Amino acid sequence: MKVILANPRGFCAGVYMAVDVVDQILALCPDEPIYVYHEIVHNKHVVRRFEERGVTFVDRIDEVPSDSIVVFSAHGISPEVRRAARERRLTAIDATCPLVTKVHMEAIRYARDGYQILLIGHSGHDEVVGTVGEAPDAIQVVESPADVHNLRIHNPNRLVYLTQTTLSLDDAEVIIRALRHAFPNIKSPPSDDICYATTNRQTAVRCIAPDCDLVLVVGSRNSSNSVRLTEIAEAAGTPAHLLDDMSELRAEWFEHVETVLITSGASAPEDLVREILAELIARYDAVVQQYDVYDERIEFGLPQSLKELMRERGVDPSGRTITLDHSSGIVDWLNERGGAVEPVRITISAPARVGS
Numbered sequence: 001m002k003v004i005l006a007n008p009r010g011f012c013a014g015v016y017m018a019v020d021v022v023d024q025i026l027a028l029c030p031d032e033p034i035y036v037y038h039e040i041v042h043n044k045h046v047v048r049r050f051e052e053r054g055v056t057f058v059d060r061i062d063e064v065p066s067d068s069i070v071v072f073s074a075h076g077i078s079p080e081v082r083r084a085a086r087e088r089r090l091t092a093i094d095a096t097c098p099l100v101t102k103v104h105m106e107a108i109r110y111a112r113d114g115y116q117i118l119l120i121g122h123s124g125h126d127e128v129v130g131t132v133g134e135a136p137d138a139i140q141v142v143e144s145p146a147d148v149h150n151l152r153i154h155n156p157n158r159l160v161y162l163t164q165t166t167l168s169l170d171d172a173e174v175i176i177r178a179l180r181h182a183f184p185n186i187k188s189p190p191s192d193d194i195c196y197a198t199t200n201r202q203t204a205v206r207c208i209a210p211d212c213d214l215v216l217v218v219g220s221r222n223s224s225n226s227v228r229l230t231e232i233a234e235a236a237g238t239p240a241h242l243l244d245d246m247s248e249l250r251a252e253w254f255e256h257v258e259t260v261l262i263t264s265g266a267s268a269p270e271d272l273v274r275e276i277l278a279e280l281i282a283r284y285d286a287v288v289q290q291y292d293v294y295d296e297r298i299e300f301g302l303p304q305s306l307k308e309l310m311r312e313r314g315v316d317p318s319g320r321t322i323t324l325d326h327s328s329g330i331v332d333w334l335n336e337r338g339g340a341v342e343p344v345r346i347t348i349s350a351p352a353r354v355g356s
């Protein structure tokens with residue numbers, strides 16, 4: 001069996017930042033309870049590991065005791081949540097991904113300029129709920145081309161569409177086409193809202209999956225970008241499974257399979273990929289290659305609110321950066337094993353985005 005590792009895969013810059021924010025708060029305030037509003041990122045292992053270290057995840061701000069520390073997740077929040085946190089005198093640390101904040105800013109600006117905003121995304125997803133909250137009277141969510149006929153439009157010349165950051169590029173394109181057909185003067189966002197990490201992971205799967213017999217996507221079922229990767233593989237004609245970890249591997253998936261592609265969603269930790277890889281090497285004597293579609297080097301700084309907390313606690317935040325290790329380590333791990341594996345980097349010429 002040959003196993004191909006897609007690169008890029010796994011943690012994006014926004015997830016590195018959000019996870020590291022909670023890590024750094026745990027180190028800064030070891031004796032205080034830490035609350036996180038919503039899952040910090042949509043991955044059950046990341047959440048469980050923090051719970052084991054004493055972090056409490058809540059779905060309502062009134063679950064957080066007054067004067068406590070609360071972290072807002074990478075998916076962003078509505079102003080109402082921010083207000084509720086202020087009323088409870090919470091120390092709020094905002095781990096919203098800057099690329100989600102960018103979409104919030106666009107929504108605020110277009111609403112202020114009198115536009116109706118059509119937000120392409122999944123109703124009820126944390127990110128969409130947060131963005132809608134910025135301008136609830138101006139925003140309508142569009143989930144599919146069928147929704148276009150039910151929109152309430154006052155002035156078709158004062159319309160703009162925005163998108164959730166983790167959509168499938170293809171699905172979004174179909175909806176945008178339907179919107180343009182119905183409203184030829186609709187404006188597009190100043191820059192793409194679907195983020196670089198989503199774009200690059202999807203591009204990698206779209207390039208490699210057609211040459212494989214099976215695609216494994218490591219990620220949780222509530223991770224939008226992980227689910228999209230699975231759908232993209234299936235759309236390319238290759239059976240695909242989304243799995244949280246090695247325990248979900250099924251022997252029947254591998255019958256008559258010679259080439260397996262492994263990728264992971266933007267919130268899936270790399271050690272879970274490594275465990276699956278080790279299992280496939282042990283079970284099938286698999287040979288491993290990594291296909292580099294794009295080498296990502298995006299990094300976000302620590303949020304201002306965390307730096308302020310550091311100052312309050314007597315820690316100088318200047319020069320402080322994300323402390324998580326960005327290198328995957330898997331290629332080195334494969335090399336160290338020697339013999340049984342063949343880590344080869346192959347660069348595929350494909351369109352990819354550096355970032356926004």
Ligand code: SF4
Pocket residue numbers: 012013014015074097098099100165166195196197198225266
């Ligand atoms: S997937 Fe994109 S928008 Fe979401 S956290 Fe990662 S970089 Fe930010």
